[in-house]
Amino acid sequence: MPAAPARSGGPAVRCLAAAAALLVAGTAQALELGGYLGLEARGFLHRPAFAGQRHDDLSLLARPELWHVTEDGRHTVAITPFLRADSADGRRSHFDLREALYLRAEDRWELRVGVDTVFWGAAESRHLVDVINQTDLVENVDGEDKLGQPMVALALKRDFGVVDLYLLPGFRERTFPGRRGRLRTDPVVDTDAARYESGAGRGHVDLAVRWSRTFGAFDVGLAHFMGTGREPTLLPTRDAAGGAVLVPRYEQVHQSSVDLQGATGAWLWKLEALHRSGQGSAHVAWVAGFEYTLARVAGTAMDLGLLAEHLLDGRGAGAPQRFENDLFLGARLALNDVHGSSLLAGVIHDLDGEGSVFSLEASRRVGERWRLELEALAFNGITSRDPLRALDRDDHVLLRLLRYF
C-alpha cells in the first residue's frame, strides 16, 4: 500500500503516544471497546479530469476505540487509531491516531495529555474557528474530519466560566488527495514539499486559550490561537520533474475568534467569527445563521430543521477556499424512528455567481450493530478562477457500511 504515512510530529509526540499506550496496556483487564469497521464505495458521475484518476473507488475503514475509566471517574485513558486503505489513491490511504490520551478530571480542573480532538464552533456549513486540530481533507471535503493533535491541555472551571489552556507540540500537516485521487486541486498539492514560515518547521509549539460560558439559553466562547496556521497557502510552483504543483506553505498566525450558539423556542442561533493575521494581510471571516425546527411535522414523529447560514471571508477572491460570500441553505430531517434515520440536504451558493455545491447525507441503523450511510456531493458552475474549479467533474455518490463494536 503506497500510503503517505501520517506524520505524527516529533519525539514529544511519540513519547506521549507511548505513555498513553503503556497506560492502556496497564489497564488491559478492564478495557472497554467501541468504534467501527467499515467498507466505503464511491462512484463518480463524470469522466475524470486528469490522467490516472478512476471512475470509482473502494475503501476499508477501521476506527476501533479502547478506553478505561477508573472507578472514581478521575482517570481516563483512551486510544483511538484510524485507518483507511483506499483502492485508488495512495494519499487517501492513511493511518492516524485520532486519540491517545490520558485525562485527569478533578472537581475544578481537567488535564489532558496526549493526542486528542477538540471541537470549537457552532455552524453547520463551515468549521471556521475550529483551529486546534488539522483537517483530514482526504476523509471529507466538508472539513469535519480531523487529525489527532498532540497536546497538553488544562481546563480550569471557575465561577466566571471555563478557561482552557492548550500547549500544542507537533504540527500536523493537512492531508490532500494524490495525483490519482478525485476531489483534488489542479495542479495537485505536493504534500512532500510543505514549507514553513517558522524556522522550527513542524517542531514549532503552538499555544491557544479559550474562555467559554453559558448565559441562560446561550453558550459563548472567546479564543485566541498563536502558532502555525492550520490552513496552508497553496503556492503554484514546479516539482523536481518540472511538473506544475501546488506547495502548501504554513505561516505563523494569530487568530482571535468568537463562537456562539443559542436556543430560543424553535430557533437555534449560530455564529462563528474570526480575525486572523500573519497570512497575507489580516482578515476577518464569519459564519452566521440559524436552524428553525418544525417538531412532529405533519402529524408524524419527524422533526424538520430548516437551516440558513451566511459565510463571509474577508480575503474575497484571494481566499484559499471558496466561502468568500456564500449562502448556505439546508434541511435536516430526523425521522425519530427506531433506526435513528436522518437526512441532511444542503446547498452552498456563491452570492457572487461563482457556482454552488449541493450535498446530501443520509444514514440509518441496520439491526443493532450496523449503520448504512449515503452521501452525495454535486458541484455546479464553479468558475475557472475558483481554487477548486477542478471539482466540477467530481460529482459523486458514496455508500458506507459500518459495523460497530
Add this chain to the structure above:
Amino acid sequence: MASALLLACALLPGARAESPVEKGLAIATEMHRRDSGWGDQRADMVMILRNRQGQESRREIRVVTLEVADDGDKSLTIFDHPPDVKGTAFLSHTHPLMPDDQWLYLPALKRVKRIASVHKSGPFMGSEFAYEDLTSQEVEKYRYRWLRDEVLDGRETMVLERVPAYEHSGYTRQVVWVDRIMWQPLKVEYYDRKQTLLKTLELGEYRQYLDRYWRALRMHMRNHQTGKSTQLEWRDLAFRTGLDERDFDHSALRRVR
C-alpha cells in the same frame, strides 16, 4: 407556605368546600414535597422497544440526576447501546416554565451542540417515551384538576388531570392516577393535540430508597395509535453519590465515556 395551607385545607375534615382545581394543585404539591431532598441519583436503564409486529430493539443508558432547589433538576444521560450511539450524551437543565436548556454531545466529533427546546415533544431514542415524559415534573409545569378518587388494581388512588403550562408540549392534557400511600403515579394517560388518547404509561415495581423516596423500577408505555410499546427498566439506583453543579456543566460533556 401557601401550598402547605392548601394542603392543610385538603386534609382537614369540615374545611370549606375545596374546588377540584385547588385539590388538584394540593395533591401535586404534596407529591413534590414528599419527593424532595434526595440530592442526587445515579441509575442504569434498559429500554425494550417493540413495534406492532412484536420486533424488539434494545437501548441501554446511564442517567445521573441532580436535584436543584427552586428550579428544575439537571440530568446527564449517556448512551451505551446501540453501539453506533455509544458515548453520545444528553445534558438537560430543566426549568419549571422557561424552556429547558439542552445539549447533545457527539463523541465522533467531540462536539457539544445546543438542542432547540421544541425537541422535548420528540421521541427519546426512537422509543414511545418523549423527552418531556422523562424529565423532572415540577409542580409549576402543569395546571391541575382533581377528577375523582378511584380504586385501581386494588390500590386507592386520586385521579388528577394536568394540562402542560410549558411551551412546545406534544400533549393537550394528561390523566394521572396517584397512589394514596406512596404519593406516586401508577398510571398516566396522554392525550394528543386532537384530544384523542395517544399513550398510556403504567408504572410498577416501586421500591423505597433512603427510607423515604419511591421509585418505579418498571415502566411500560403503550402507544394506542401506532400499536408500538416501550418497556423501561431501572437498575442499580444510588442516591446522594456526591455530585454537584459542576458535574452538570456543559463542559462536563467533554469527558463523558
